[in-house]
Amino acid sequence: MSESALQEYAVRVGSYPAYIYDLPGLAEHAAAIRAALPGTEIYYAAKANPDAEILRTLAPHVDGVEVSSGGELDHVRTTLPGMPVAFGGPGKTTEELSLAQRLKVERIHVESPRELSRLPGPAGVLLRANLPLATPGAALSMSGPFGMDEDDLRECARRIAGTPGVELRGIHVHLASGLDAPAMLDLAHKVRAWAVPWLEEHGVTGPELNIGGGMAVDYTDPEARFDWRTYGKGLPSSPRLRIEPGRAMTAYHGWYVTDVIDVKTTRGETYVILRGGTHHLRTPVTKGHDQPFKVLTADGPETTRATLVGQLCTPKDVFARDVPVPELATGDVIAFTMAGAYAWNISHHDFLMHPKPAFHYLRGD
Numbered sequence: 001m002s003e004s005a006l007q008e009y010a011v012r013v014g015s016y017p018a019y020i021y022d023l024p025g026l027a028e029h030a031a032a033i034r035a036a037l038p039g040t041e042i043y044y045a046a047k048a049n050p051d052a053e054i055l056r057t058l059a060p061h062v063d064g065v066e067v068s069s070g071g072e073l074d075h076v077r078t079t080l081p082g083m084p085v086a087f088g089g090p091g092k093t094t095e096e097l098s099l100a101q102r103l104k105v106e107r108i109h110v111e112s113p114r115e116l117s118r119l120p121g122p123a124g125v126l127l128r129a130n131l132p133l134a135t136p137g138a139a140l141s142m143s144g145p146f147g148m149d150e151d152d153l154r155e156c157a158r159r160i161a162g163t164p165g166v167e168l169r170g171i172h173v174h175l176a177s178g179l180d181a182p183a184m185l186d187l188a189h190k191v192r193a194w195a196v197p198w199l200e201e202h203g204v205t206g207p208e209l210n211i212g213g214g215m216a217v218d219y220t221d222p223e224a225r226f227d228w229r230t231y232g233k234g235l236p237s238s239p240r241l242r243i244e245p246g247r248a249m250t251a252y253h254g255w256y257v258t259d260v261i262d263v264k265t266t267r268g269e270t271y272v273i274l275r276g277g278t279h280h281l282r283t284p285v286t287k288g289h290d291q292p293f294k295v296l297t298a299d300g301p302e303t304t305r306a307t308l309v310g311q312l313c314t315p316k317d318v319f320a321r322d323v324p325v326p327e328l329a330t331g332d333v334i335a336f337t338m339a340g341a342y343a344w345n346i347s348h349h350d351f352l353m354h355p356k357p358a359f360h361y362l363r364g365d
């Protein structure tokens with residue numbers, strides 16, 4: 001959907017705060033990603049935004065969905081019956097593993113030998129590897145309790161070989177997030193160089209390699225996009241390859257729109273106080289950035305600087321700090337862009353008990 005149509009809609013909404021999702025724009029973006037990666041399976045990482053309308057919009061353009069909890073698993077199976085699902089994440093409970101069994105999840109990403117021993121029955125398994133590969137430039141390095149070292153991987157392979165019904169299908173890796181295409185490719189080739197001989201050695205035929213998500217999203221440059229074409233051209237054509245992007249798929253097609261309640265200057269700082277707050281859009285606080293925004297109703301020059309805050313009684317409730325803005329008054333409407341991933345669903349909605357935002361889904365007709 002065109003930027004101007006979106007802006008018009010956002011102003012017409014009239015009741016704030018509101019999330020607006022541009023579904024035609026999202027479909028177009030996902031189709032372009034699909035076209036750029038002809039030989040690679042794309043599993044959307046539901047944790048970036050599991051909204052049912054978002055899932056249904058992405059469905060025709062992806063090969064599956066990656067889920068990280070029993071809750072996501074249940075939700076995705078209900079919303080998109082028949083869509084292949086991979087279940088990952090550390091700390092899967094016995095109940096979650098049973099649910100995965102009951103819902104016949106296509107792939108389980110096993111994170112430890114102990115987890116493997118708790119699988120209740122037949123399963124197609126990828127072992128999650130924590131490889132000692134440097135990821136310079138990453139926004140977030142996935143160091144922590146994710147995946148296994150070589151000895152635990154070998155132990156898992158040995159146990160799987162002795163467990164009827166449990167099949168070792170490949171390796172899963174998700175090492176960092178916020179990498180550009182050349183860095184992601186470099187990582188992919190290093191992972192492949194290790195994984196292919198390892199899987200051969202363990203007798204896996206038709207092996208699968210899931211190299212994770214983490215494609216960069218630059219909040220300081222809303223026009224920038226991860227270079228999917230370069231990425232697609234550089235990816236190896238074998239073994240069977242899978243990625244699981246989240247943020248870079250949905251970030252660009254959600255807006256959090258709200259209006260000005262008050263403008264004030266105290267101790268030399270000007271604050272624009274907006275309806276709602278970071279309990280609806282926590283992204284700038286968690287990522288430590290200024291959330292990109294557009295002022296929709298005041299089109300004068302950016303003559304002042306101000307800090308855009310919400311209604312919460314904490315100095316952390318900041319969307320954007322000391323940014324250039326036009327003269328603003330009560331009732332002016334501001335749209336925070338790039339609010340389609342890790343936005344509403346990662347926020348602490350109930351803090352202070354303000355009303356929840358409305359959700360609008362643009363369908364382009």
Ligand SMILES: *Cc1c(COP(=O)(O)O)cnc(C)c1O
Nearest residue numbers: 045174177213214215245246247
């Ligand atoms: C979060 C996560 C993803 C998605 O990461 P993005 O940065 O949103 O692309 C993919 N795989 C795993 C295992 C994850 O934990």
